[in-house]
Amino acid sequence: MNTVVAKLQRQFQDYLVSLYQQGFLDNQFTELRKLQDEGTPDFVAEVVSLFFDDCSKLINSMSRSLERPENVDFKQVDSGVHQLKGSSSSVGARRVKNVCISFKECCDVQNREGCLRCLQQVDYEYKMLKTKLQDLFNLEQQIVQAGGAIPQVNIN
Amino acid sequence: KENRCELCFSSLLPCFVSSPLSYYYSSMAKDGGVSCLRSSEMLNVGIGGMEPPPLDLDEVHVLAVDDSLVDRIVIERLLRITSCKVTAVDSGWRALEFLGLDNDKASDEFDKLKVDMIITDYCMPGMTGYELLKKIKESSSFRQVPVVIMSSENVLTRIDRCLEEGAEDFLLKPVKLADVKRLRSCLTGDVKLSNGNKRKLPEDSVSVDTSLPPPPLSLTFSTNSSDSSPPLSPVEVFSSPLSSPEDDDDVLTSSPEGSPMSEESPIRRQKMGSPGLD
Numbered sequence: 001m002n003t004v005v006a007k008l009q010r011q012f013q014d015y016l017v018s019l020y021q022q023g024f025l026d027n028q029f030t031e032l033r034k035l036q037d038e039g040t041p042d043f044v045a046e047v048v049s050l051f052f053d054d055c056s057k058l059i060n061s062m063s064r065s066l067e068r069p070e071n072v073d074f075k076q077v078d079s080g081v082h083q084l085k086g087s088s089s090s091v092g093a094r095r096v097k098n099v100c101i102s103f104k105e106c107c108d109v110q111n112r113e114g115c116l117r118c119l120q121q122v123d124y125e126y127k128m129l130k131t132k133l134q135d136l137f138n139l140e141q142q143i144v145q146a147g148g149a150i151p152q153v154n155i156n
Numbered sequence: 157k158e159n160r161c162e163l164c165f166s167s168l169l170p171c172f173v174s175s176p177l178s179y180y181y182s183s184m185a186k187d188g189g190v191s192c193l194r195s196s197e198m199l200n201v202g203i204g205g206m207e208p209p210p211l212d213l214d215e216v217h218v219l220a221v222d223d224s225l226v227d228r229i230v231i232e233r234l235l236r237i238t239s240c241k242v243t244a245v246d247s248g249w250r251a252l253e254f255l256g257l258d259n260d261k262a263s264d265e266f267d268k269l270k271v272d273m274i275i276t277d278y279c280m281p282g283m284t285g286y287e288l289l290k291k292i293k294e295s296s297s298f299r300q301v302p303v304v305i306m307s308s309e310n311v312l313t314r315i316d317r318c319l320e321e322g323a324e325d326f327l328l329k330p331v332k333l334a335d336v337k338r339l340r341s342c343l344t345g346d347v348k349l350s351n352g353n354k355r356k357l358p359e360d361s362v363s364v365d366t367s368l369p370p371p372p373l374s375l376t377f378s379t380n381s382s383d384s385s386p387p388l389s390p391v392e393v394f395s396s397p398l399s400s401p402e403d404d405d406d407v408l409t410s411s412p413e414g415s416p417m418s419e420e421s422p423i424r425r426q427k428m429g430s431p432g433l434d
Contacts, residue, residue, distance in 0.1 A: 028330045035233045035333065043233065051226050082279070086308050087226040090330045 005148035012139040016153050019136070024129055029092025030155060041144075045137050048130075051091045055126040058084050059119060066115055077115060078107045084122065095125045216343055220244040221251045221276035221288065222306070227329070231275065231306075234333060238340040240273075248283030248291075251276065257295050271301050273324075273343055278307035278314065286318055293322045304339060306331060 019025045029044075036043040062080040065073040085100035099122045106114030140150055218240045222228045228244045235242045245251050252258040255271065274292060278285040285305050293299050302324035307314065315326045324342075327335050 028332075031330070031332050032230070035230075035237055040233075047226060047229055050229065054226060079281075083224060086224055086329065089308060090224070090227050090230050092330075 002147065005143060005146045008139060008143045008146060009148055009151045012136070012143060013151050013153050015136055015139060017155065019132055020155050023094055024132055026092045026094040026097075027155075028089065032091060045133075048091055048093075048133055051087050051093065052126060052130050054087050055084065055096070055122070059123050059126075062115075062119055066112060066119065069112060072110070072112050072115075074107055074110050074115075078104065081107055088126075093126070093129055096122060096129060099125055215239070215241050216272045216340070217241045217243070217270050219251060219254060219271050219274045221246075221248060221274065221280070221285065223247060223277065223280045227277065231331060231336075234331060234336040235275075235340075237333070238336050240340065248276070248280060248285070248288035251288055252291060255292070255295070255298055257291060257298065271298065273302050273304065273339070274298075275304040275306060275327075275339075277329075278305050278318070279309075286314075286321065289318060289321050289323055302343070 020029075032044050032047060058080045062077050065076045065080075081100050081103045085097055085104065088094075088096040088100060099118055103115065103118035103122060106118055143150055216239070218235050220228065220231045220235065220242055222231060222244070223246050225246075228246065232242045232244050243254060245254055249258065251274070255269065274288075276285040276288055285307075289303050289305065292301065292303055299322075303322065304325045304327060305318045305323050306327045306329050308329040310328055318326055325339065327339075
């Protein structure tokens with residue numbers, strides 16, 4: 001039994017479980033992992049990469065809309081939040097999605113200060129998740145390079 | 157390794173996907189290669205040269221419509237994993253164009269277009285999924301095709317409205333593999349029924365196979381004896397400008413909490429040197 005592989009697999013499993021337990025990920029991330037196979041080993045990594053690009057783009061444009069207090073385009077911000085909520089939901093980015101729910105509420109009542117706070121929070125959350133998932137994918141890569149298989153992880 | 161567009165990551169057969177990030181379009185060339193072209197390049201090349209390979213009669217072909225790139229990629233993967241051929245477009249207008257419903261002129265070539273299901277997002281800028289649904293149901297060529305609506309909002313009036321307009325089903329986003337498998341299993345029976353008699357239909361007539369019990373969906377198409385692939389109308393190159401999503405007159409409720417963590421289904425993996433993200 002290759003103990004290096006076993007150790008890495010254990011690490012991977014524990015790390016993934018912790019991401020769920022800490023609320024970074026939800027069931028939809030599990031669903032995404034189901035769609036990955038030996039033919040498409042990078043599927044999840046690619047989808048989340050596109051998601052993070054989306055986050056960055058949307059946050060920038062919402063930031064511009066919120067910039068001047070006397071001239072906030074709330075419709076544009078709302079559109080951005082809607083998109084962000086949708087895509088975060090689709091990849092299982094639970095914390096990001098939850099911030100979007102609050103963000104939408106601030107938008108609905110045209111609360112610029114609230115929107116700015118949510119914007120900051122959503123920026124923080126997506127970057128945090130990006131780091132966490134990068135670590136996860138690195139572990140995956142190490143396992144594969146060490147000749148091991150990615151463990152199936154049961155989330156209870 | 158399967159052909160994959162480096163920009164939009166789509167590996168559709170055929171694929172007409174626009175990336176809002178970079179205004180690239182990926183398409184399947186005659187030799188099966190996938191390329192991603194900037195819109196101006198598409199014009200120069202002449203999209204007529206990028207004809208998709210003829211679709212196998214046995215294969216289920218789904219047209220997926222969603223303005224979100226992430227969602228398009230996920231739905232495409234979900235459908236392909238359940239053995240569907242997928243064409244994904246980013247707007248209702250693009251979908252109508254693909255189906256040849258974007259103008260009043262009747263177009264013969266669309267008789268050869270085989271679409272077994274259309275799955276569309278509800279909330280899209282420009283044309284909503286509901287409006288697209290209506291247009292499809294108004295058309296003679298595609299009204300029989302089952303249309304499935306996806307939405308992140310669980311609004312009963314919205315669901316009712318769609319079902320009343322003839323939608324086959326309504327999926328709550330985020331869409332799961334089980335949802336798509338369920339849709340697929342409904343389709344398989346129908347497709348098999350319709351394809352039970354794989355006789356070629358005369359060119360000038362479009363008919364439903366009447367020897368079988370009428371299936372909910374009908375594959376009505378005419379074929380000719382040549383092997384040339386059916387020419388599809390060029391896809392409009394420029395994406396429609398993104399306007400803010402149409403205001404919904406229904407009360408919006410937040411989507412319900414996701415189901416509790418379910419046991420992950422086994423994913424088999426072989427040794428593969430998978431490159432990192434960067």
